Amino acid sequence: MTTPEMTTPEMTTTEAPPPVDTAVGQRRRWARYLVPAGLSAPVLVLLVFSVLWPVVSAAVLSVSHSETSYIADASRYGYILGDSFYREVLAQTVVTSLMATAATLVVGYPLGLYMAFATDRVKRIVIFLILTPLLISVVVRGYALTLLLGPVSPINHVLPEKWAIDLVFTRWAVLIGFVYTFLPYMVLSVNASLTGVDLRMLAAARSLGAGLWYVLRRIVVPLSAPGISSGCVIVCALAMSSVGLPLLLGGEGYQMWLLLVYDQVLNIFDWPMGFAMAMIIFVVIVGLLVLGQLSARLLRGRSR
Amino acid sequence: MTTIGYGAPKVGGEPASTVRAHFRIDGIVKSFGATDVLHGLTLDVARGELVCLLGPSGCGKSTLLNVIAGVLAPDRGSVHLGERDITTMPIQRRNIGVVFQSYALFPNMNVVDNVAFGLRARGVGRDQARAEVDRLLLLVGLVGRGSHRPSQLSGGEQQRVALARALATNPALLLLDEPFSNLDAALRTELRAQTRRIQRETRVTTIMVTHDQTEAFELADRVALMRAGEFVQVGTPQELYDHPRTEFAAKFVGEANVLRGPIVADGDGRVIVFAGNRVPVGALTAGPLPGEHGTLVVRPERVRIAASTEVEEAAGRRVRVAGRITELQYRGSGCRYVVGLGDGSALAAWHTGDRVGRYLVGDEVVASWDLADTLVLGAPDDHP
Numbered sequence: 221m222t223t224p225e226m227t228t229p230e231m232t233t234t235e236a237p238p239p240v241d242t243a244v245g246q247r248r249r250w251a252r253y254l255v256p257a258g259l260s261a262p263v264l265v266l267l268v269f270s271v272l273w274p275v276v277s278a279a280v281l282s283v284s285h286s287e288t289s290y291i292a293d294a295s296r297y298g299y300i301l302g303d304s305f306y307r308e309v310l311a312q313t314v315v316t317s318l319m320a321t322a323a324t325l326v327v328g329y330p331l332g333l334y335m336a337f338a339t340d341r342v343k344r345i346v347i348f349l350i351l352t353p354l355l356i357s358v359v360v361r362g363y364a365l366t367l368l369l370g371p372v373s374p375i376n377h378v379l380p381e382k383w384a385i386d387l388v389f390t391r392w393a394v395l396i397g398f399v400y401t402f403l404p405y406m407v408l409s410v411n412a413s414l415t416g417v418d419l420r421m422l423a424a425a426r427s428l429g430a431g432l433w434y435v436l437r438r439i440v441v442p443l444s445a446p447g448i449s450s451g452c453v454i455v456c457a458l459a460m461s462s463v464g465l466p467l468l469l470g471g472e473g474y475q476m477w478l479l480l481v482y483d484q485v486l487n488i489f490d491w492p493m494g495f496a497m498a499m500i501i502f503v504v505i506v507g508l509l510v511l512g513q514l515s516a517r518l519l520r521g522r523s524r
Numbered sequence: 525m526t527t528i529g530y531g532a533p534k535v536g537g538e539p540a541s542t543v544r545a546h547f548r549i550d551g552i553v554k555s556f557g558a559t560d561v562l563h564g565l566t567l568d569v570a571r572g573e574l575v576c577l578l579g580p581s582g583c584g585k586s587t588l589l590n591v592i593a594g595v596l597a598p599d600r601g602s603v604h605l606g607e608r609d610i611t612t613m614p615i616q617r618r619n620i621g622v623v624f625q626s627y628a629l630f631p632n633m634n635v636v637d638n639v640a641f642g643l644r645a646r647g648v649g650r651d652q653a654r655a656e657v658d659r660l661l662l663l664v665g666l667v668g669r670g671s672h673r674p675s676q677l678s679g680g681e682q683q684r685v686a687l688a689r690a691l692a693t694n695p696a697l698l699l700l701d702e703p704f705s706n707l708d709a710a711l712r713t714e715l716r717a718q719t720r721r722i723q724r725e726t727r728v729t730t731i732m733v734t735h736d737q738t739e740a741f742e743l744a745d746r747v748a749l750m751r752a753g754e755f756v757q758v759g760t761p762q763e764l765y766d767h768p769r770t771e772f773a774a775k776f777v778g779e780a781n782v783l784r785g786p787i788v789a790d791g792d793g794r795v796i797v798f799a800g801n802r803v804p805v806g807a808l809t810a811g812p813l814p815g816e817h818g819t820l821v822v823r824p825e826r827v828r829i830a831a832s833t834e835v836e837e838a839a840g841r842r843v844r845v846a847g848r849i850t851e852l853q854y855r856g857s858g859c860r861y862v863v864g865l866g867d868g869s870a871l872a873a874w875h876t877g878d879r880v881g882r883y884l885v886g887d888e889v890v891a892s893w894d895l896a897d898t899l900v901l902g903a904p905d906d907h908p
Contacts, residue, residue, distance in 0.1 A: 418626065420626055423595050424624060424689075425645075426614075426616045427594070427620055427621065429616050429646050429693055438630075439632065
């Protein structure tokens with residue numbers, strides 16, 4: 221779908237912009253959007269079919285009376301949210317995700333900070349150490365953690381019996397799993413946002429008499445706020461939508477929401493119920509995303 | 525005039541002295557791995573003085589500034605501010621104000637917060653700090669721009685914010701690292717004058733780094749000319765211009781005619797021989813001996829051109845050299861002639877006023893200058 225203009229690039233870049241109100245001008249104006257539209261069309265189509273369509277049909281199905289009829293019936297939501305067990309699991313999911321986010325921030329921010337001001341060689345080593353685990357399947361890593369945190373863990377050989385750890389199938393195992401798995405996202409996010417901090421800026425701040433904490437508080441953290449907030453949003457969203465890790469590390473002992481959805485859809489075969497539950501967590505995640513954006517704006521504006 | 529700040533400047537928490545501090549570096553040596561950058565530098569700076577570190581790129585002037593600021597630690601040598609040895613003192617205790625070439629303003633704060641940063645970091649209250657900031661903004665001419673962010677300011681305004689910020693803490697020493705090089709020519713001239721005025725008003729001891737000779741001459745009380753990690757010559761701009769000690773010094777601070785030739789004994793004096801001319805060296809007490817090679821230096825504005833047929837009034841003893849004009853460059857305020865001397869060497873002469881444009885390329889002329897304007901230096905140098 222090319223027009224003559226598209227095959228001669230010099231016409232669109234070097235000639236003076238054509239008058240817009242003439243017929244020829246009108247034609248040329250929308251033609252300018254052809255290339256960008258053409259290039260993004262495949263991705264847009266993909267997004268529509270793989271994201272928009274499934275979400276919309278899931279939402280529609282969740283308020284239908286049953287799979288086959290299309291009578292509107294939102295009573296499922298009432299049932300789910302009325303049940304104390306479901307409410308508890310939802311709360312657990314949100315709380316654990318938030319805790320994981322906080323923990324990842326605490327561990328990941330200093331690392332990201334270190335990386336940002338380190339030499340290129342150190343940077344490469346840190347990136348290597350952080351990214352190579354991602355090459356290993358999350359299932360394999362999850363299993364490794366179950367061994368590490370369980371009764372037969374090598375750690376228990378070293379620790380006295382009183383302190384022996386057996387954390388598998390508890391929230392702590394899930395938490396540790398989240399932090400371990402999502403750390404790269406936080407570190408890289410923080411590191412990226414610190415590229416705008418000039419070392420001279422820090423030298424200037426120190427020369428003015430500021431101690432390291434003051435410099436951190438008033439310059440480094442405010443400048444890395446975008447990285448912090450996007451890292452937190454990513455980790456939180458990943459935690460709340462994860463299935464593999466809670467399955468391996470939480471098992472029956474600690475349920476998380478999406479495991480229940482998984483159960484409903486693949487074991488119980490009650491799709492409308494499953495989708496209703498999925499919509500609920502979807503709303504929660506989006507809500508938290510919005511909160512994240514607002515807090516980022518607040519952090520940045522507050523830097524006095 | 526009211527002094528900016530809270531009384532006497534302090535260094536390391538103690539009063540530096542009753543007035544602005546006296547500064548000294550002694551034998552500073554600094555290497556980076558296998559490269560020696562600074563070769564034992566010693567310099568004294570008096571209170572309230574503005575000293576310029578002048579030199580070509582790579583001479584080590586910025587490294588020296590970083591050592592003084594405390595960003596780098598010297599391998600050997602000491603740095604003294606006031607009576608205190610600050611060689612190993614951490615940056616934040618030195619109370620040295622720094623203005624970097626890139627200004628390094630804090631992008632997440634507005635102008636007022638940037639300037640107040642040092643004061644607030646030391647625990648000064650918000651209102652007190654604000655009063656101080658207002659005084660400084662008035663001094664640098666940025667009243668009314670306080671609520672803007674650095675990204676909303678022009679280059680010249682950013683530079684002035686950086687200066688105000690550095691002065692806010694009443695520093696014992698002010699360091700400027702090529703503070704005008706990011707500005708266009710017109711702005712540069714304006715800010716140079718303003719910076720000089722501010723420095724004179726606040727009487728803060730200042731060290732400035734630059735590669736621009738005009739800038740150094742305009743601002744400095746004294747200039748320290750550097751080359752390859754050493755001080756070639758330290759003196760007032762006039763001393764450097766009229767009495768450069770090496771060929772490099774002569775050429776760096778302005779245009780210089782450099783003619784080389786052997787030194788020969790002539791009666792009870794010495795002469796330097798070049799292009800068939802003999803110029804007496806005898807009047808000078810120091811310098812090269814007969815048998816050695818010498819370098820004759822004379823500034824183009826001291827050289828006058830006259831037609832071979834003209835009779836010149838001899839005012840004092842003049843050196844006369846015959847040649848032919850090979851180039852003519854008209855520059856508005858004056859005219860630069862290049863006179864070829866026959867043996868391949870050439871002499872440049874600078875004429876202004878009525879004497880512009882009197883001679884043409886190809887004319888046979890006589891270039892002359894007063895003997896007192898001659899400078900004869902040692903052998904041609906590859907090193908200072």
